[in-house]
Amino acid sequence: MVVVAVAGGTDAVGRSIVESLMAQGKHEVLILSRTANPMKEKETGARLVAVDYEEVAALTKILEDNNAHTIISTLAMMPNDAGSLEQNLIQAANTSKMTKRFVPSEFGFPQRAEDGHIFPTIPMKQASRSALEASSLEWTVVYNGYFMDYFGMPQLASRLAPYVVLLDIPGNAAAIPGDGNKLVTFTHTSDVGRFVTALIDFEEWDRVSFIIGDKMTLNEAVKLAEVAKGSKFKVDYDDLDKLKRGEVTELPSQISSYSVIPREFVQAINSAFGIWVDRGDFDFDEKTSLNTNFPDIKPMKLKELLEKAWKN
Structure with a gap:
């Protein structure tokens, strides 16, 4: 059993991943949220910790104090500060003595750097990828179409x-x-949750993980x-x-x-x-998808x- 921390796990695809992890019952689930939310904590059954993504040192301490082994980021990568906040989370995870694995908030499909001028989230995701490449973390990018x-x-x-x-x-x-x-x-979000949950127990991660619903x-x-x-x-x-x-x-x-x-x-x-x-x-490509592994x-x-x- 490890502690899996889901950043942004109160809503959207993050919530589906939390629900799947809780249903499996094999790992301890921790939701990282910008604000305390007792109602969401009660609904999910997972512990929720309020974090300030601007404060890397405080974020690192939270990860260490909660023994967070694996982080799944589902932060909304929209034209705001979420992109830089995920980079702070990567930095904190890399500094944390307890954290070993990281899934960035990509999902969707492989996006190209040259398309950054037509979609503002692409440079943010590219920056997160660069931060992970420079880290000592094991990581994988999940794509589900x-x-x-x-x-x-x-x-x-x-x-x-x-x-x-x-x-x-x-x-x-x-x-x-x-x-x-x-x-x-x-792919339906519930199936994204199931495949990501299964991925936690995979011995070694590829840099890219495809899901085909x-x-x-x-x-x-x-x-x-x-x-x-x-x-x-x-x-x-x-x-x-x-x-x-x-x-x-x-x-x-x-x-x-x-x-x-x-x-x-x-x-x-x-x-x-x-x-x-x-x-x-x-x-x-079905041959390189998680479907073949699970x-x-x-x-x-x-x-x-x-x-x-x-x-x-």
Whole structure:
């Protein structure tokens, strides 16, 4: 048994990882949070420690005092201070006499440094990777493709916040990059939790760990959604030139979100996402995935999720 500390473990994918670790019951789970939260502590059953990510020395002491052996960071890598905060956490982990392993907050898919100008989280993640390479920690980056949860919302509960890209299932519409025939990896957050939990007991980590919940083309995904809903979708195809201009077909369910997320921001994110899909960045190789190491984990398939969420 080791102590696994999950930074940002109160919500989103971090919460799914905490829940999976708690269900397994093999390791002690510690949530690192910026604020004390007795309600979240009670809900998860895991100990929660409030930390100040700005104070590396204090953070190091917390890791040592709590015997934190493995750290899983799920800090939100958005255009704020989260990127530098994760680097502070890496520095603290590297200094801590108790901490040996680290998983940075990447997930998603392998991103390229040259794309940093179109997506602000990329330089942050690259900086974390550089910090880990310079450390004495054992570490691995986990990639799971596109979170399948988004295609079940709002019918199925998820720890993720709703966001519409590619398929607008409530709106019976799709905005497909390219010809829609590139393979895309989809994984539900609950399965990310299960694979990451299994990874804790793996004797030696590779620098990259791929998870494949399901894999298919977006054209195939649209057909599954149409069958599940019993409705024909309006499908638009955005070519690469349009995507490179930062433009993407607007989906019906996106409009109501503009009061929270400006349309320009949605267009920028979704067009970048379309470029990466069309480039084949979400097409993971099954032979190098964690699925081969943990064959007993049977991840949810997209057809199963769509039928559960939308059939009848």
